[in-house]
Each structure stands twice: as structure tokens, then as C-alpha cells.
Amino acid sequence: MSGNPDPRQLSISVLRYHPQAPEDPPRLQTYEVEEAEGMTLYLALTEIREIQDASLQFDFVCRAGICGSCAMLIDGRPGLACRTLTATLSPRITLAPLPVFELIADLSVNTGKWMRAMSERLGTWVHYREEADLDTLEARMDPDLAEHIYELDRCIECGCCVAACGTARMRDDFVGAVGVNKIARFRLDPRDARDDGDFYELVGDDNGIFGCMSLLACDDVCPKNLPLRTQLAFIRRRLARQGWR
Amino acid sequence: MKVVHTDCLVIGGGLTGLRIAIAVRRRGHDALVLSLVPAKRSHSAAAQGGMQASLANVVKGQGDNEDVHFQDTVRGGDWGADQQVVRMFAHTAPKAVRELASWGVPWSRVRPGAREVMINGEQVTLNERDATRGLLAQRDFGGTKNWRTCYVSDGTGHAMLYAVGDRALAEGVPVHERVEALALIHDEGRCHGVIARELATGEIVAYVARATAITTGGAGRLYRVTTNAVICEGIGHALALETGVATLGNMEAVQFHPTAIFPAGLLVTEGCRGDGGLLRDADGHRFMPDYEPEKRELASRDVVARRMEEHIHRGKGSHTRFGEHLWLDITLLGRAHIERNLREVKEICQYFLGIDPATEWVPVRPAQHYTMGGVRTDASGQSRTLTGLFAAGEASCWDLHGFNRLGGNSVAETVVGGMLVGEFIADFCEHPENDLAYSEALIRRFGQREQNAIDALLASEGTEDANALRISMQEVMSDKVGIFRTGEALAEAVEELQRLLQRSRNIGLRYKSRGANPELEAAYRTRRMLKLALCVAAGALARTESRGAHFREDYPRRDDAHWLRRTLASWPHPDASMPTLDYEPLDVTSMELPPGWRGYGARDQIAHPDTETRQSEVDALRAHYASDGHYAAQAACMPFDHLLPARYRGRNARIEDTGP
Ligand SMILES: Cc1cc2nc3c(=O)[nH]c(=O)nc-3n(C[C@H](O)[C@H](O)[C@H](O)COP(=O)(O)OP(=O)(O)OC[C@H]3O[C@@H](n4cnc5c(N)ncnc54)[C@H](O)[C@@H]3O)c2cc1C
Numbered sequence: 001m002s003g004n005p006d007p008r009q010l011s012i013s014v015l016r017y018h019p020q021a022p023e024d025p026p027r028l029q030t031y032e033v034e035e036a037e038g039m040t041l042y043l044a045l046t047e048i049r050e051i052q053d054a055s056l057q058f059d060f061v062c063r064a065g066i067c068g069s070c071a072m073l074i075d076g077r078p079g080l081a082c083r084t085l086t087a088t089l090s091p092r093i094t095l096a097p098l099p100v101f102e103l104i105a106d107l108s109v110n111t112g113k114w115m116r117a118m119s120e121r122l123g124t125w126v127h128y129r130e131e132a133d134l135d136t137l138e139a140r141m142d143p144d145l146a147e148h149i150y151e152l153d154r155c156i157e158c159g160c161c162v163a164a165c166g167t168a169r170m171r172d173d174f175v176g177a178v179g180v181n182k183i184a185r186f187r188l189d190p191r192d193a194r195d196d197g198d199f200y201e202l203v204g205d206d207n208g209i210f211g212c213m214s215l216l217a218c219d220d221v222c223p224k225n226l227p228l229r230t231q232l233a234f235i236r237r238r239l240a241r242q243g244w245r
Numbered sequence: 246m247k248v249v250h251t252d253c254l255v256i257g258g259g260l261t262g263l264r265i266a267i268a269v270r271r272r273g274h275d276a277l278v279l280s281l282v283p284a285k286r287s288h289s290a291a292a293q294g295g296m297q298a299s300l301a302n303v304v305k306g307q308g309d310n311e312d313v314h315f316q317d318t319v320r321g322g323d324w325g326a327d328q329q330v331v332r333m334f335a336h337t338a339p340k341a342v343r344e345l346a347s348w349g350v351p352w353s354r355v356r357p358g359a360r361e362v363m364i365n366g367e368q369v370t371l372n373e374r375d376a377t378r379g380l381l382a383q384r385d386f387g388g389t390k391n392w393r394t395c396y397v398s399d400g401t402g403h404a405m406l407y408a409v410g411d412r413a414l415a416e417g418v419p420v421h422e423r424v425e426a427l428a429l430i431h432d433e434g435r436c437h438g439v440i441a442r443e444l445a446t447g448e449i450v451a452y453v454a455r456a457t458a459i460t461t462g463g464a465g466r467l468y469r470v471t472t473n474a475v476i477c478e479g480i481g482h483a484l485a486l487e488t489g490v491a492t493l494g495n496m497e498a499v500q501f502h503p504t505a506i507f508p509a510g511l512l513v514t515e516g517c518r519g520d521g522g523l524l525r526d527a528d529g530h531r532f533m534p535d536y537e538p539e540k541r542e543l544a545s546r547d548v549v550a551r552r553m554e555e556h557i558h559r560g561k562g563s564h565t566r567f568g569e570h571l572w573l574d575i576t577l578l579g580r581a582h583i584e585r586n587l588r589e590v591k592e593i594c595q596y597f598l599g600i601d602p603a604t605e606w607v608p609v610r611p612a613q614h615y616t617m618g619g620v621r622t623d624a625s626g627q628s629r630t631l632t633g634l635f636a637a638g639e640a641s642c643w644d645l646h647g648f649n650r651l652g653g654n655s656v657a658e659t660v661v662g663g664m665l666v667g668e669f670i671a672d673f674c675e676h677p678e679n680d681l682a683y684s685e686a687l688i689r690r691f692g693q694r695e696q697n698a699i700d701a702l703l704a705s706e707g708t709e710d711a712n713a714l715r716i717s718m719q720e721v722m723s724d725k726v727g728i729f730r731t732g733e734a735l736a737e738a739v740e741e742l743q744r745l746l747q748r749s750r751n752i753g754l755r756y757k758s759r760g761a762n763p764e765l766e767a768a769y770r771t772r773r774m775l776k777l778a779l780c781v782a783a784g785a786l787a788r789t790e791s792r793g794a795h796f797r798e799d800y801p802r803r804d805d806a807h808w809l810r811r812t813l814a815s816w817p818h819p820d821a822s823m824p825t826l827d828y829e830p831l832d833v834t835s836m837e838l839p840p841g842w843r844g845y846g847a848r849d850q851i852a853h854p855d856t857e858t859r860q861s862e863v864d865a866l867r868a869h870y871a872s873d874g875h876y877a878a879q880a881a882c883m884p885f886d887h888l889l890p891a892r893y894r895g896r897n898a899r900i901e902d903t904g905p
Binding site: 020059062069105112126136141147 | 282283285286287288291300340342343344346347348349351352353354356378379380382397403407408411414415420422423446474476508509511566585589592593596597599712754756758760761762763893895896897898899900
């Protein structure tokens with residue numbers, strides 16, 4: 001593939017463990033790959049699996065940075081593997097599964113289960129007042145507000161913010177920046193009938209907004225650049241006011 | 246073997262599957278969704294540009310309605326579509342987009358007043374009306390007469406899937422993630438559910454249901470370069486095919502999207518051109534107006550993709566070590582527009598190409614994008630040959646798209662199909678004659694068959710490598726069953742695919758785990774994909790005409806006289822090396838829009854003998870009912886109301902009464 005006369009040799013070390021085969025303890029396994037132009041971690045891992053090691057497990061779906069399946073620790077930092085160009089990394093790369101989430105095997109973790117539980121707990125849907133009449137004009141919305149909601153709606157539930165979070169590592173039930181961001185999103189949405197009192201019930205404790213230690217690693221690692229820092233601070237202020245009531 | 250019972254089993258957790266499950270639940274039945282991945286990671290999330298629905302809010306959409314949407318869609322599909330289905334769809338799309346608005350999708354909204362836009366390379370000022378303030382906005386897309394595509398910046402699919410996914414949570418729809426359907430359970434023309442495999446453990450589970458719906462999306466991975474996700478392997482199509490009873494419609498109709506990033510194949514949305522972006526060649530020349538003076542960059546995708554390849558063949562592509570490509574120029578739209586309305590495009594360019602599309606051109610070349618073919622159903626989404634089997638969304642062929650899908654019509658189809666087919670499935674479940682009646686022995690037999698097949702693979706001493714076979718298949722498909730096709734190359738493709746299918750019976754595995762095992766998955770999927778690839782290639786070889794995305798250099802004209810018919814592929818004998826092809830005629834005498842010129846592309850079609858008569862009939866009916874309004878004329882030409890569920894028959898309101 002590569003037309004580069006002198007391509008780099010990459011050493012990709014993967015933290016491997018299959019909970020289904022607990023007799024094999026966790027280990028770091030290193031694969032050598034010749035770098036190609038435009039190579040992403042998706043391409044490198046796929047090549048490793050197709051040619052070197054058919055048992056290696058990881059999750060890719062869209063491979064375009066859209067679906068959030070492939071978050072992992074890339075040299076210790078949570079990120080989306082599919083859109084990480086190997087050229088942006090040193091030739092010695094270490095990959096590990098995201099912490100906090102249930103490990104399925106190797107680099108594959110069960111973010112789906114975690115996110116579903118979070119969503120069910122926080123009711124991350126519009127609690128509308130009544131069913132819309134589909135034959136009539138849609139309800140109007142201020143264009144800026146719609147854009148603002150979309151800004152927060154862009155979360156892809158990849159789990160990077162949770163994996164980077166000090167509180168999430170200590171508290172199993174912490175909703176994470178992803179959860180607080182969802183509260184901010186639905187709070188902003190005039191279609192949602194819930195008020196701050198309702199949101200306080202959901203996240204007004206140490207497993208919610210008051211568990212956040214403001215270390216804000218979440219804000220640094222979010223692959224969609226969601227304004228998590230601002231939202232965490234904002235929701236904390238708003239809900240603290242509720243608490244005093 | 247674990248056996249799970251439900252009323253409606255939905256295979257696929259994308260927009261279509263989730264919307265069906267919601268509909269069925271709301272009618273008081275159980276629904277259960279299976280998905281390879283967490284539902285919100287389904288490929289629907291990747292849709293960028295938007296969803297077509299004739300709301301006519303923006304000034305450039307004024308005058309839009311179901312009639313125009315219907316006509317654009319039929320023309321776009323080059324008269325291959327089922328026109329009644331197109332009518333049902335165009336009628337329901339406004340309801341679907343409004344429902345999603347009420348469920349929380351943050352659709353982009355109209356801002357009244359003047360705004361600058363790029364149209365045909367020139368800056369134009371549009372004045373949005375005050376009366377439309379805050380209603381859903383529309384953008385331009387290819388092959389449409391009016392601006393009709395509703396959008397959420399360029400993250401439309403994501404926003405839709407999250408809203409529908411969260412609504413499914415709200416309504417208590419269970420989704421079994423990381424579960425793969427392997428085979429439909431059926432006997433005597435009745436489907437009873439599926440045998441599935443839990444991907445994390447390898448456990449085989451039977452799901453038994455009154456109604457089973459295939460909503461598994463596209464099959465882009467049959468090709469080497471595709472915009473589709475890695476899970477779009479067409480396994481749902483194969484489920485139906487391998488029954489030997491259900492049929493696949495028009496598998497040779499494969500869409501190539503003009504603007505996939507070169508060489509990786511990642512999509513940049515048609516919204517780029519809809520918003521005024523241009524295609525340029527190696528010399529920086531804007532070439533589309535030379536070929537397509539009417540619609541230029543915004544002719545339908547099949548036409549633009551062919552023109553691009555043609556231009557490259559003429560030596561006008563830019564050369565790189567990976568091959569040639571052309572350029573997409575959106576710099577003229579300006580940074581503010583790009584950062585507001587084309588954000589995903591910007592991110593993709595930044596991460597994968599290291600460029601800023603506000604200042605640099607994007608290297609593009611057409612890549613496989615959409616599977617028009619699918620599980621053949623009637624207008625209610627049910628298979629005509631396997632009772633209790635339904636299909637909807639990209640995996641289906643109820644036949645909305647004919648031989649070319651319009652941009653923005655697919656995510657619209659997912660939710661419209663979900664709403665309609667969901668109602669029909671609920672109706673089906675309510676009929677006592679459709680109560681579950683199956684023998685446990687049957688379930689065991691099918692379960693055992695799948696387990697044996699997997700055990701045999703694990704024990705096999707075979708010498709073939711599944712990944713290598715799949716890559717060879719993808720090469721054959723891209724090289725010989727692509728945008729330009731010839732009888733010779735297609736015949737070679739069929740032969741090579743048959744050889745690969747033969748070889749796939751001798752796959753051996755290096756990794757023998759019964760549990761999670763990506764190599765095992767690759768093995769059993771590759772076998773199924775090869776059968777599908779053969780349906781595409783054999784169908785394309787047999788179809789000696791050019792229609793929509795199916796272009797035969799040796800038969801360049803659309804031939805309505807012989808080919809106004811749908812290909813039906815089936816695979817009656819598991820060990821056969823070729824599909825059986827049958828044909829189903831399209832009835833010109835009942836068409837509301839008889840075949841003609843599309844308004845772009847070639848004009849030299851061979852007419853069907855009934856076309857002229859039917860055209861004068863339609864003209865006469867229209868004249869006769871002229872004073873009774875469009876609805877009456879339409880109903881006289883081709884009634885479709887009776888095909889809709891009663892709850893969705895109401896007329897759609899618009900800000901101005903431009904209704905038909
Ligand atoms: C990059 C890209 C951009 C696009 N942009 C647009 C756009 O702007 N507008 C538009 O109208 N269309 C667009 N499309 C097309 C549109 O997104 C898809 O056609 C549509 O979303 C498909 O939805 P679906 O529900 O049919 O399937 P999908 O969303 O693909 O869902 C399929 C589901 O089936 C599951 N599945 C598959 N096989 C199995 C199995 N064997 N067992 C169990 N589960 C299984 C998967 O896990 C998944 O949940 C785009 C497509 C691509 C590739």
C-alpha cells in the first residue's frame with residue numbers, strides 16, 4: 001500500500017484479556033505493523049486481525065468517528081481509534097480497553113449496557129406533554145435554540161468522558177459528564193415538560209452533578225468537543241439553587 | 246437451546262427496526278429487537294445530509310407537495326419503483342418528520358429575513374418569509390425539483406437515531422445487543438422467527454415470534470470501497486435468501502455516491518453540493534455543467550457518479566499513488582456556513598485528510614453507497630412467499646427507490662417504513678389465524694442445523710482463509726460489477742464468484758474458540774455474502790439494458806419494452822452455485838406517472854408499447870378532474886389511500902395551501 005520509500009515500523013501493544021477464558025491472565029501483546037499512508041488505528045488493527053491474530057477483539061462500526069463504538073485508551077488517553085491516524089502517534093503505541101465499563105474481551109467493552117442504564121435512569125428522552133397531531137404544522141422553535149440543543153445532542157455515547165473521570169472510577173453509579181450533558185440537553189428543550197425540580201431528583205446528589213470533582217478531564221477528551229466544562233458548571237449552579245429550596 | 250418468545254421479532258436496531266418496534270408496542274403487542282451492536286451505533290447514525298419531506302417551508306421549497314415528491318422519486322428511480330409505494334411514502338414523510346420533531350430531533354429551523362446562499366456557483370439572496378419563522382428548514386439535494394430535505398446540520402441520522410432510540414427506551418422496547426440472527430425458522434411457507442448467536446459467548450438462541458421483520462440495513466461491504474459501516478454486510482438479505490422461499494428484488498441496483506473521500510471511502514454528504522459546492526477536475530475546471538446543463542452537480546447520484554468516472558477516463562482526474570480522483574470544492578460556501586451546517590464534513594476532513602474544507606478542496610471519487618435491492622415484499626412490507634416475514638428500510642424492496650435512490654429518501658424511508666409496516670405487523674399479530682403454531686421439533690432442527698454448521702467450521706481442516714476470500718469477492722465486485730458494466734466483465738465476475746463460493750466450503754480457522762470469535766464470524770458471513778454477491782452479478786448480467794444505477798456499456802439505453810420488470814432472485818437449493826432469477830412485470834397501464842425522460846441524463850429510452858396509451862389516459866383523467874382539485878385527479882389516476890393504515894390517511898397541512 002504505502003508508496004513511502006521508508007515506512008515506519010509500528011509496534012502496537014494491546015492489553016489482552018478474555019473474561020470468558022480467565023485461565024489466561026491479562027497480558028500485553030505486541031504486534032509489528034508496517035505503517036501505510038493514511039493509516040488509522042482501525043486499519044492497523046484490522047490488518048493485525050486479518051493477517052496476524054484472528055483472536056483479537058475490538059469494536060468498529062462506522063469507522064468515520066460518528067458512531068462511538070471504538071473508544072479505547074490510546075497511549076493511556078481515551079479516544080476514538082477509527083479516526084486516530086497512526087502518523088500522529090509515536091511508533092510504539094499502547095492500546096487498552098476503556099476502564100469503568102464491563103470488559104467483553106481485549107479492546108471491546110460494553111459501553112452499550114452502561115449507556116442504556118444511564119439513559120433509563122435519567123429518562124433521556126423528551127417527556128412531551130401530549131402526542132403531536134401529525135397532520136398539522138410542526139410546533140415552532142427558535143432557530144438558535146434548535147442549534148443550541150443540537151450542540152449538546154451531538155454526544156455519541158462513546159464513553160471517553162466516563163473513562164477519563166476520577167469520580168466514575170470510584171463510584172459505580174456516577175452518571176458521568178455524558179449523563180449531566182443529557183440533563184442539560186433536555187433541560188434546554190421546551191418540548192420536555194420536566195422542570196429543575198424533576199432534574200434535581202435525577203442528578204441532585206453525589207452520583208450526579210455533586211459527585212463531579214471538577215477535574216474536567218472529560219472536557220479534554222470529548223471527541224465531539226462538547227462544551228462539557230460549561231455544562232457541568234451550569235447544571236451545578238442551577239441545581240444547587242434547587243437544593244436550597 | 247434457550248428459546249425466547251415474542252409477538253414481533255425485529256432483526257436490526259437502526260431507525261427502521263426501532264420505529265417498527267415502537268409501533269407494535271403502541272398497539273399492545275410485544276416487540277423485541279436484535280442487533281449486532283448497541284442500537285444507537287447502527288449505521289443510521291452515519292446519515293449526514295438530511296431527510297426528504299415535502300413541508301415547503303423555505304422559499305425555495307414553495308409549491309412543494311406530495312405530488313412533486315412522488316414525481317421526483319419515480320424519476321430518480323428511473324421508473325423501476327412501485328408507484329403506489331412511492332405515493333404512500335410521499336404522503337407519510339411529512340407526518341414522520343413532524344413526529345420526530347415532537348420526539349425531540351433538533352431539526353434546523355427557518356430564520357426569516359435575507360440570507361446569502363450559493364446556487365449554481367453564484368451568490369444569491371433569499372428572503373425567508375416571516376410566516377415560516379421557526380418551522381423546519383429544508384436544503385437542496387440532487388434530483389429534486391424543490392428544496393425538500395429537512396436536516397439537523399449534517400448530523401441528521403445521528404439526531405434521528407438518538408431520538409428514536411431514546412423513544413424506544415421510553416416505551417420499554419427490549420433490545421438484545423451483540424446478537425446476530427443466523428437463519429430464519431420456517432416451514433410450509435410460514436416464518437416462525439430466527440436462530441441467533443450471542444456474539445460475546447457464542448451461545449445459540451432461538452427467537453420465536455408471530456411476525457419477524459428484517460431491518461438489517463445495506464450490503465455495502467460486498468464492495469471494496471464503500472461508504473457503509475463495517476457491519477453492513479447484507480446478512481439480513483442473506484437470511485431471506487437462504488430460506489429458499491423468500492425472494493430478493495433488484496439486487497443489481499447498487500448506488501454509488503459521487504462524493505466519497507478518496508481513497509478511504511468515507512462519505513461527505515450530498516448536502517455539500519446541495520448547499521452550493523462544486524465538482525472540479527485536475528485543472529480546477531467545473532465540469533458538471535458541460536455534461537448535465539439542466540441539473541449540473543445536482544442531477545441524480547447515478548448520473549453524477551457516471552459523469553465523474555467518464556471525466557476521469559478522459560484523463561481529467563488528479564493522479565495519486567492510489568489512483569485518480571476529482572475535487573469537491575465547498576470553499577465558496579464560507580467558513581461560517583461550513584461550521585454551522587457541514588460540521589461532520591469538516592471533522593472528517595480534519596481527522597482523516599488533515600485539511601480544512603473551508604480553504605482546501607476535498608479529494609473525492611464515487612464509492613458504493615446504497616443497496617436499492619432487498620427482501621421483496623408487498624406494499625405492507627410482507628414477503629409474498631413467506632408469510633409472517635416482513636422487511637423494511639434499506640434491507641427491503643417494497644420498491645420505493647427503483648434503480649436509484651434519491652439522497653434524503655432513505656432515512657425518510659426508514660421512519661415511514663417503520664410507521665407503516667409497524668402498523669401492518671400489529672394488524673397481522675391481531676389475526677387469530679396468525680397465532681403461533683409451530684412444533685418444538687422444528688425449532689430444535691433449525692437450531693441444531695446452525696450449531697452443526699458452526700461446529701463443522703471449527704473442526705474443519707479446510708485450507709481457505711475467510712478474510713482472503715472476502716477480499717477477493719470485494720475486488721471482483723468493485724472491478725466488474727461497479728458503475729460501468731459489460732456483459733463480458735459480468736460473466737467473468739459470475740464465474741469468479743462461483744469459484745469463491747466453492748472455495749468458501751473449504752474454509753479452515755486458525756482460531757477455534759466457540760465463544761466470541763471474529764474469524765468464525767468472518768467465515769460464516771463470507772459464505773452468505775458470496776451468495777448475495779452472486780445475486781447482484783447474475784442479475785446485472787441478465788439485465789441487458791441500462792436503468793438508474795445499473796449501467797451496461799453494451800446496452801446503454803433504458804429498455805422499457807423488455808425490462809420494465811423487477812428481478813427476483815431466490816436460492817432454492819442450499820448447495821446450488823447460482824441464484825434462480827425470475828421476473829415480475831411492472832404494469833404501465835396502472836401507473837400514475839408513465840415512463841418518460843427523467844429531466845436529466847440520457848433521453849434515448851426504448852418505450853413500452855403501453856406507455857403512450859396510458860399517458861393519454863392519465864392526461865384525460867387529469868383534465869376531467871381538473872376542477873375537482875389535485876386529490877381527486879390523483880385518486881382517479883392511481884388510488885393508494887386504501888393501502889395506508891387508517892391513522893395515517895389525513896392530509897398534510899402546510900403554511901400555504903399548496904397541497905395537491
Ligand atoms: C455515510 C452514509 C450517509 C448517509 N446519509 C444519508 C442521508 O443524509 N439521507 C438519507 O436519506 N440517507 C442517508 N444514508 C442512507 C441511510 O443512512 C441508510 O440507508 C439507513 O439509515 C438505513 O437504516 P436501516 O434502519 O435500514 O438500517 P441500519 O441503520 O443500517 O441498521 C441495521 C441494523 O441491523 C442490525 N443487524 C444487521 N445484521 C444483523 C443480524 N444478522 N442480526 C442482528 N442484527 C443485525 C445492525 O446491528 C443494525 O442495528 C446514508 C448512508 C451512509 C452510508
